[in-house]
Amino acid sequence: MHNKTWGVHVGNVVGGGSVVNGMRFDLGSDADYNTWEQPGNPNWGHEGLAKYFKRSTHFDEPSESTRERLNITYDLQAYRDGPVKVSIPSFQYDDYKNIMGSFLASDLPNTIEGSSRPLGTFWTPNTIDNSTKERCHARFAYYDPVKGRPNLQLLTNNHVNEILFTSSSKLTASGVEFTNNAKASIKTVHATKEIILAAGGVFTPHLFMLSGVGPEDVLSAAKIPVKRNLPAVGSNFQDHQALYMRFQLSNQTIPNPDMLVGTTIDKVFNASAAAQYNSNRTGPWTFGRGNAAAFLTFKQFCHRYQNITSDILIQNATAYLPEQYKHNKSLTLRILWQTLSWCVMPPRTQSISKCSASLYAGTVDTGRHSRCFSDTLRSRQYQAHSSRQMMKFSTPASKLPLSTQLTPTQVVGVHLCRRSLEAVLIRS
């Protein structure tokens, strides 16, 4: 990345990012969640989390005529009757027939949203509440239904500066110090039971660090007294890049989304769409940011995929990471684990046991997976099976001492990423 920096957007409002986000509600793939669990976080994998995803959402289908006109597919079993309302609007532009059709004509796989392997083209819901045709967000879903409770108080326009800890050797959070932005006054509150920190991916570790919990060198450089040296706090931050490719379409059908925005706005059409929405919540204004999606594999949009993937596989990740990763094995291990999980995984995560069986026999199908990030071209994994990728292992995993038995993924990693990984995994 040549030491470039990017701004990160977060929603500083009750409901956080869900109030300002793009309303795309696509479920992640099982492999993504499993890389959370694999380094030692039981129940954070897909199997452990899927029931909560299901329980939290309620899905409304588009009308039958829209579904049939555009051949919209989805898995109703992926949702239950939770507080987060998601839907695929019944109003859909005809051009989506051609857009989806061109994906399929290019032989991209057609998958169903809600499945645990969303690879290829599919239809995703939006966080739009079908009963109001308005955005559903965390405040509407979780706070508003219980806001009348006498034991619940929401303090808006207040900023938590620090988590307070009891001064015993066992670090226990006992309260928070916060600033009232309007009055610029500082106050503290204390917990009788527990403190739940949910300040998002950026500000949760930030707040930990401001409170003295984090990497010693970072805290000392910022002159924050260290209460607990935890190098993992604030490390391994990942986000997906948005790479937009815009195409000028010359033969769009009427109506189309360009008629509602920017320089191509059709004022008459927009006014009638507004009137339709305001009178009976139908029409173009009920359409969110679109529901057709394609998660393409690297192989499908880059002819140099093999060279680039090979280069990544032989890279020593620590050479590109901040200094602290070089000195901390557990941080390095986590990064390598993820690189491996993305670049080199058993062909199907659900068939790990099958893969172990073949591994014990001394061979394993590497089933390479790769991944790239972009908004519309965000790939999950790709599989390129070939007989060349069948490798022989000189030491079957079953012969390793029990304490160092490795899962198939790790073993594949040791083999392929010899330079960077062997030292870490074999010695650990």
Ligand SMILES: Cc1cc2nc3c(=O)[nH]c(=O)nc-3n(C[C@H](O)[C@H](O)[C@H](O)COP(=O)(O)OP(=O)(O)OC[C@H]3O[C@@H](n4cnc5c(N)ncnc54)[C@H](O)[C@@H]3O)c2cc1C
């Ligand atoms: C512009 C944008 C577009 C996006 N588009 C999509 C999309 O289309 N689909 C999708 O799935 N995801 C999308 N996302 C991501 C998604 O919105 C976030 O992943 C999600 O909201 C994260 O939820 P969270 O609860 O972890 O954190 P957040 O939503 O960030 O919530 C954290 C909350 O903590 C508060 N907070 C932070 N620090 C403090 C402090 N010190 N004191 C008091 N309060 C504090 C913040 O104000 C905020 O309310 C988008 C995000 C953005 C910003």
